[in-house]
Amino acid sequence: MHLTVAQAVGWGLLIYGLSFVANMMLLLVIIGNRKPTPRICPANNRLRITGRWLRQHGACSEGRHWFNAQSETIGVKLVRKLMAERNYGWARWLLCRMLTRTQCLEFSLLIARQYWATSGTFPVIQHFLKLAIIRLEQVLNDDSRANRHAVESLLDAVCDEDRAPGAILCFARIANSTKDNAAYLHGALLSCGQGDVKTLEDGLEIIERDN
Numbered sequence: 001m002h003l004t005v006a007q008a009v010g011w012g013l014l015i016y017g018l019s020f021v022a023n024m025m026l027l028l029v030i031i032g033n034r035k036p037t038p039r040i041c042p043a044n045n046r047l048r049i050t051g052r053w054l055r056q057h058g059a060c061s062e063g064r065h066w067f068n069a070q071s072e073t074i075g076v077k078l079v080r081k082l083m084a085e086r087n088y089g090w091a092r093w094l095l096c097r098m099l100t101r102t103q104c105l106e107f108s109l110l111i112a113r114q115y116w117a118t119s120g121t122f123p124v125i126q127h128f129l130k131l132a133i134i135r136l137e138q139v140l141n142d143d144s145r146a147n148r149h150a151v152e153s154l155l156d157a158v159c160d161e162d163r164a165p166g167a168i169l170c171f172a173r174i175a176n177s178t179k180d181n182a183a184y185l186h187g188a189l190l191s192c193g194q195g196d197v198k199t200l201e202d203g204l205e206i207i208e209r210d211n
Helices: 005-033 051-056 061-068 075-084 088-098 101-118 123-141 145-150 152-160 166-176 182-192 197-210
Strands: none
Touching: 051 061, 061 088, 075 088, 075 197, 088 182, 088 197, 101 123, 101 166, 101 182, 101 197, 123 145, 123 152, 123 166, 145 152, 145 166, 152 166, 166 182
């Protein structure tokens, strides 16, 4: 039987179409049978820690060596593992770099409120803490340019007041900038003396709640 050119082209397109459908069905079967991958934070991909991630974030050689000598890679589990070893400094460092922007604001607000409850009656600290808490609340509720810009007056006031604690400056920087604020959050924890087990667990709870 002889086929015309049109018939040959038609048969070719039909065979191609059937092959395409078969391949797509096979792909769907493969995907459906694939084991689910561990859940990773959709916002910043930071819940699974790797050696490359640690290098990119400036981890010290001792920290990278500790990481490579064990098998855990899930961030929250690594923080708890460090806490169990009483290595709270590394636990704070890692936690601060796992938070998203919103989580960082929420954790900063929690720390500021805890600091308020333990700061006594020092008028300078109370005054600036109140302003920092207000600004953090505003930015957390609406992370707009206008709200971030409103923090600049607090930054100027803190820089002009030698008696203002460093934590206030850290809180203001976090509220004012959308860039990586891990160092400021870490500084706030140290300045407030809030890097204990309870505070670290509060930070981990924020991450686990969102994921």
